[in-house]
Amino acid sequence: MIEQLSVALLGANGRMGAEAVKAIDAAADLTLVAALGRNDSLESLVSSGAQIVVDLTVPESTEANVRFAVEHGMHAVVGTTGWDAGRLARLEELLADRPGVGVLIAPNFALGSVLASAFAAKASKYFESVEIIELHHPDKVDAPSGTAVRTAQLISAERTAAGVPSSPDATTTELEGARGSDVEGVRVHSVRLSGLVAHQEVLLGGPGEQLTIRHDSFDRASFMPGVLLGIRNVAAHPGLTVGLDGYLDLGL
Amino acid sequence: MIEQLSVALLGANGRMGAEAVKAIDAAADLTLVAALGRNDSLESLVSSGAQIVVDLTVPESTEANVRFAVEHGMHAVVGTTGWDAGRLARLEELLADRPGVGVLIAPNFALGSVLASAFAAKASKYFESVEIIELHHPDKVDAPSGTAVRTAQLISAERTAAGVPSSPDATTTELEGARGSDVEGVRVHSVRLSGLVAHQEVLLGGPGEQLTIRHDSFDRASFMPGVLLGIRNVAAHPGLTVGLDGYLDLGL
Amino acid sequence: MIEQLSVALLGANGRMGAEAVKAIDAAADLTLVAALGRNDSLESLVSSGAQIVVDLTVPESTEANVRFAVEHGMHAVVGTTGWDAGRLARLEELLADRPGVGVLIAPNFALGSVLASAFAAKASKYFESVEIIELHHPDKVDAPSGTAVRTAQLISAERTAAGVPSSPDATTTELEGARGSDVEGVRVHSVRLSGLVAHQEVLLGGPGEQLTIRHDSFDRASFMPGVLLGIRNVAAHPGLTVGLDGYLDLGL
Amino acid sequence: MIEQLSVALLGANGRMGAEAVKAIDAAADLTLVAALGRNDSLESLVSSGAQIVVDLTVPESTEANVRFAVEHGMHAVVGTTGWDAGRLARLEELLADRPGVGVLIAPNFALGSVLASAFAAKASKYFESVEIIELHHPDKVDAPSGTAVRTAQLISAERTAAGVPSSPDATTTELEGARGSDVEGVRVHSVRLSGLVAHQEVLLGGPGEQLTIRHDSFDRASFMPGVLLGIRNVAAHPGLTVGLDGYLDLGL
Structure with missing residues (x-):
């Protein structure tokens, strides 16, 4: 049996979110334990047992989503835009107290x-x-x-x-x-x-x-291999990583 | 034996001219009977027996060259720039008296x-x-x-x-x-x-x-197939043709 | 008011057919008067008042569909494959008796x-x-x-x-x-x-x-401009035309 | 004043060699101190004071040329083909006794x-x-x-x-x-x-x-930036390097 990673998806009803639901469902090593839309409460993440939260929401809510995940010991993979220097600084501060938690913020998943x-x-x-x-x-x-x-x-x-x-x-x-x-x-x-x-x-x-x-x-499908690569590797990269290239093996 | 066309080249020492000498020499159906540089007299064209004159000279001399050719009953293939509306009008007038003579003026031989x-x-x-x-x-x-x-x-x-x-x-x-x-x-x-x-x-x-x-x-060599196509077809197109496309079979 | 062409579509439930429904609906000069699926009777074409029948069905039924249209004085635009020499010959024979009717058979509408x-x-x-x-x-x-x-x-x-x-x-x-x-x-x-x-x-x-x-x-959408061009021009091309290039202005 | 590297070229009369003469002459930091053809003696390399020998000769002579250079304490940049496993092994053995000498063998300098x-x-x-x-x-x-x-x-x-x-x-x-x-x-x-x-x-x-x-x-000119990069960096890479990528900064 393949070892499973438990994944929760925020923004499941958006266009990117819908693609991500399909991609996670099709991955043999990932289990989608929660798929939340705009009005769903974050509290259900806790009971879902998710190890990794994928945020594909909107700039207005992404910071709160990621903070919630980190505070509850979940890793986060973030495709939402709107992470300016102030937000990144606050997130790094939060992560300093949670040395085992990894967050990937990727402006481009292709x-x-x-x-x-x-x-x-x-x-x-x-x-x-x-x-x-x-x-x-x-x-x-x-x-x-x-x-x-x-x-x-x-x-x-x-x-x-x-x-x-x-x-x-x-x-x-x-x-x-x-x-x-x-x-x-x-x-x-x-x-x-x-x-x-x-x-x-x-x-x-x-x-x-x-x-x-x-x-x-x-096609939007081109972002999914990057999302999956982020999910599979975030636990091995504690702290904050900005840009998917931080997870790629590009040493030549 | 392949029937031969007699060709004279004006501007033989320029970069395009040098390519044209090589291309005409390599063509089994063309004989280069004269190759003139800047200071050579046009009179030698008459004794050369050229049927077709190729002008690859400079804007200052191209009009006189082409007029000389037409007046002596020779077809002309012209790659020199500088043919404005006035020059073209004067040339058409001249050609009206020489119904059998063809002139091709091609701003682009590629x-x-x-x-x-x-x-x-x-x-x-x-x-x-x-x-x-x-x-x-x-x-x-x-x-x-x-x-x-x-x-x-x-x-x-x-x-x-x-x-x-x-x-x-x-x-x-x-x-x-x-x-x-x-x-x-x-x-x-x-x-x-x-x-x-x-x-x-x-x-x-x-x-x-x-x-x-x-x-x-x-490479400059890319102009030569167009020059050869002009030489071979100018006699069959009496009057003035502007643009190599006038000689191409493009009806689809 | 824009003059309208009345169009009937056969094969409306297939993937190409579904695209065609959208494309015809979006065209200001075309009215979709009938959209038939696999089990619908061709008889409804007559009452629909269609001037032009578009066949996007399957090789098994395309010949009967086109014959029905021609026999009822309707032009036909055909994207279905399977038109071998025998079928084409029989269709030409039929069209000989219907000098005003046009049929376009296009293996490629892109x-x-x-x-x-x-x-x-x-x-x-x-x-x-x-x-x-x-x-x-x-x-x-x-x-x-x-x-x-x-x-x-x-x-x-x-x-x-x-x-x-x-x-x-x-x-x-x-x-x-x-x-x-x-x-x-x-x-x-x-x-x-x-x-x-x-x-x-x-x-x-x-x-x-x-x-x-x-x-x-x-994308399949790339076929629609060709389908619309066929619909708009078939009446002006009586008899049989094979290939969309017969309707294109390609004289250069 | 720019510090100068003294370069000797073997195979100066070949097509690649002729390009290399031009490229070295044009480089402000390189001085061509010897340019040898097929029949010239390697002994003149010693008196030339060359620090770096560039070998653009033929498979038959390249091994002897490079050995001569290494034995005399000169670095070598080699574009000649024909370096099979046996030749490479013998060269590494030789270089083991000359720890300060570098050799670059590059099958492709583009x-x-x-x-x-x-x-x-x-x-x-x-x-x-x-x-x-x-x-x-x-x-x-x-x-x-x-x-x-x-x-x-x-x-x-x-x-x-x-x-x-x-x-x-x-x-x-x-x-x-x-x-x-x-x-x-x-x-x-x-x-x-x-x-x-x-x-x-x-x-x-x-x-x-x-x-x-x-x-x-x-164009053959495309190999010259690679040759110059080899010349400028060979002294900093003692021992044997096969492939120009060994000198490129490709860590991403």
Whole structure:
């Protein structure tokens, strides 16, 4: 018999939550012991015997949810946004008194996306040029995407630390906007196209060669392997971890 | 024995000219009867017996070269830029008196590039969204590229004629330049990357599908099949033809 | 007020049929007057006043459905497979007596896919090399895909007619299968990858350049623009048309 | 003043050697103190004062060249093939007596290619499916490429160690070769296309997402940043290092 982890899910009626119910049910080593919606009381978590709480709720309630879990000795895996510096500091303080409890806060559960950003940043100091193209459905209201901005920041930090100069660019005549936006010295281009979901391509170029790292998200299902990886590993990572890459084996 | 066409080349010492010498020499059905540089007299064209003159010179001399050829009953294939409306009008007038003579003026001899633009324009009225990404080496001084601007104009004309609305775009928060430049309603993004030469991608999207038409120019050699196609077909196209697509069989 | 076309749908309970119900309902110029499932009688079509019948049923019933429509003076748009030469011949015979009635039989309603195949075939005679990569989800049981085989056949026919030699290939040492399958002289490679739906890339190469024509189908919704285009145009195309490209304006 | 490293080049008249002469000359921190061709004596290395010897010769002479360098206390950077297990063992024995001397033997100096293979291997255990497409010019005689075989082996080792099952594949009807070659359980597809140089794409897929890692080599110049990185770092890596990745900072 496979050893079981008992999991409680908060936000079970949202779109991500519904996917997570399916994914946990399909995992042979996980048992879903509670699935709570907006109006359900957290108290039922205690009687459920959950070892791990997954929070896929809303920014307004995520902090209280996680505090409740930690105070009751349960680990937490959190996909909800809204964790600013103040919230993170308060959480770390709380965890200091609970040395065995682990919390993972992951702004992005798509394994491929997390890997793509990490690889692009690491490679960027070996190439003269780097630019980012992100492509999304036309209903998206912000450009560039948050993921592209974060990827550009990681790249910029890596290149600055290694003393790599800016990507060369001889442009003297530019139609407004042609060369994209500038995020900490990295050009980011945002395509909006009917039919697409969420895609990102990092282009790295040097004399006679190009390295391209592309990630495509076709579907919300792409977040589930990351959620499961978080559930299975949170107990082994006591304290606070921000970002799924903290659980990935990326040493090369 | 293969029937031979006699070809004279003007601008034989330039980079394109040097490629053309090699390409004509390698073609079993073409004989290079004259290869003139900057200071050579056009008079030698007459004694060379050339049937077709290829002009790969500079804007300053191309008009005089082509007039000389036409006046002496030779067809002309022209890759030099600088043919504005006035020059074209004067040439058409001259050709009116020489009904058997053909002239091809081609701003772009890369077959693949000409095909890509034609296909993209034709397809564009069947899709909700269309955007262009062009990618070049970082020494390029203008953005977007001339080819991208022409492709966007062809697409815009085709969509307008068919009554297709603008590509949908819900962007309300944009970092300056993120959404690229706007060429007659078509978004064009310009990437500059070390290692690249000249590349263009047209992305067309509709519900649940995407069509991508991409052209890569790796090398000046890519212009030669178009030059040879021009040489072989110019005699069969009397009068003035602008654009290599006029010689391509694109009826689908 | 927009003039309305009255449409009846056969196979309304299938997956394609359900999408079609939504697409017709959403179209301002179309009225769905009947939506029949497996056990419903065709007789109700007559009283519904349908001008156009859309058949998205099964190979076993499609011929009888289309004959019924034609005999009652209704146009038909057919997405069901199973129309072999014998069935087509019988249908043409029937249509000969009904000169005003149009039937469209389309094995593929994805506009982008139909365009991609047509463009690839037309371009293929201008390039030395051509290969096809098709990529699908790992549950697909046949390799290569039917669309890839048809695309290869179109390319082969076009190149043969133009006298273009085979793509060059110096391979002397090959691990079994590395160079893909051979469909009428065109190499076809089949990738099966979790996360994908249905994708095809035609690569065309010549000296110093490459033309790539790629189509991605992410979702069944991609067939609906083609279905609507068929409905709107079938009355203007009396007689039998096989293939959606017969309705597309592809003259370049 | 920039501190200088004194470099001697063996194989200076070959194609790679000629590129290396240019690259070393252009590097402000490197001085080329000797450039030897086939018939030149190694003795001149001693008088040249070279600290580092770069070997870009042929399999027949590389072992003797490297031994000579090590015996004279010079570091060596080696791009020549032909280093089998026996040669490597003899070299390690020699180096054991020369603890301060470093030797780098790199079968592939293209930084981007080395990074791409390392990233693909590391990512492969997080995805259900992985396949490789390699694309080369049509004069290549072997399929798949050596780089693709090595990449597949790295991926296979990583997945096996992590207990990841084979990529799913429901194919029951296959036209011979359609699914590519099988290298230790990884499917590898080889495209040969006029216009191309050397390209490789690793496709990784899971539920609803895809990660693509692509490397393009357009030109021999792409090897030079790797050669320079080797020269600059060999003194800091005493003993034998096989593979440029041993010098790259890939810890993520």
